[in-house]
Amino acid sequence: MTPRSEPLLWLQLIGLAAMPLELLLVLLLLAGSDPGPFPALERVLIWGMGAVGPAVLLWRQPPDPLSLLLLCTPQRQRSPDQLALTSEPVSLALKLLLASGAALLLPALWWLDTSSVLAHSFALLPGSSRLVSLLAVVPVLALLVWQWQQLVQATNLLIASGDGPATTTGGALEPRLCLGLPWLRLPGLDLPQPAKPEAAIPAALAAPEGPAPASPEPLESAEPAATTEVVVATEVVEATEVDVAAEVVETAERETVLETLDEETSGDENREDEPNDGESSDQASVDQASTHDSD
Incomplete structure (x- = not known):
């Protein structure tokens, strides 16, 4: 009271x-x-x-x-x-x-x-x-x-003393002058307790787009809510980094495969050119021999 x-x-x-x-x-x-x-x-x-x-x-x-x-x-x-x-x-x-x-x-x-x-x-x-x-x-x-x-x-x-309950002070009590007939007995007033403004912060962070809550959440829930938001943000950042790393590895593998295919293709073309050169040289030798015989 x-x-x-x-x-x-x-x-x-x-x-x-x-x-x-x-x-x-x-x-x-x-x-x-x-x-x-x-x-x-x-x-x-x-x-x-x-x-x-x-x-x-x-x-x-x-x-x-x-x-x-x-x-x-x-x-x-x-x-x-x-x-x-x-x-x-x-x-x-x-x-x-x-x-x-x-x-x-x-x-x-x-x-x-x-x-x-x-x-x-x-x-x-x-x-x-x-x-x-x-x-x-x-x-x-x-x-x-x-x-x-x-x-x-x-x-x-x-x-x-309006913000706190009345407390009995120690020591000797000072005498008070009390005048009047002792017939007055009034019940105490039931005044509503003002809510702390900090208590509404966690509710606003938890549901920023929803309707206002019926009763404010306790002040102690502010720290867990903030910790949860930090953990969620950290997980999102880590997931993003993992996705980026996976894309980089996949791109590198694709480039490696393309380079390997290019090397194999160029090797096959070289092998096809070598027999053609041999046949040409043999044909030239045959032509020379036939020319010599005709002479």
């Missing part, structure tokens, strides 16, 4: 859409009262109570990724993979990123309090005192800090 199969991590990402609505809620709460004599001091105090205080608590005890603030997964009924998720150590860089949400809330609160005059007609607490409006903003700021940390933590788990 991978962290991406845990549905609660995906539910934590809903905070990305909820945080703008919560900032709008802060604006409407502050629009119900007029600014006090020391608005800057009031903003810093409310920011310290609603953002810095929860951030310090969550620095010491990071939020449990399987907690949705109101509901959470029971500790005793968690699977080994879920326990591995909650036992992941939080690095210093990640802690600083988690705490940065509280720092970002100060300029946001400052701008919202300054712009709250524009939303006076939509105020949720019209005619209320400044103290009531500021105290109503405190829990909303704490909720923003919680959602920011859960969003960052869930994103880190989904990205960093």
Whole structure:
């Protein structure tokens, strides 16, 4: 099981859409009262109570990724993979990123309090005192800090550990802040495993003209397929060389036979010429003798 199969991590990402609505809620709460004599001091105090205080608590005890603030997964009924998720150590860089949400809330609160005059007609607490409006903003700021940390933590788990199964790290477990009623039990997501791109190479080499195979062959068959192709190519080359050598030998034998026939033919012609020469010489001798007798 991978962290991406845990549905609660995906539910934590809903905070990305909820945080703008919560900032709008802060604006409407502050629009119900007029600014006090020391608005800057009031903003810093409310920011310290609603953002810095929860951030310090969550620095010491990071939020449990399987907690949705109101509901959470029971500790005793968690699977080994879920326990591995909650036992992941939080690095210093990640802690600083988690705490940065509280720092970002100060300029946001400052701008919202300054712009709250524009939303006076939509105020949720019209005619209320400044103290009531500021105290109503405190829990909303704490909720923003919680959602920011859960969003960052869930994103880190989904990205960093999304390609492999969750493993339990050795050593002491860092305490986690788990808020909510232990009534939440969700089954894991059955996500399809992505196929490796190298697995389709042997199938393409085995049948380049046929239809695509229903399922890719395993990666281990690539080497035998390549070896088979090399052996086949070697056999074809050897067969070609043997055929060429046979043709050369056959041609040489034909030339030898033709030369032998030519020699025999020329020998027979010489033998036929020699008797004719003898007969001619005998005829000449007879003619000479007859001439001498006639004289």
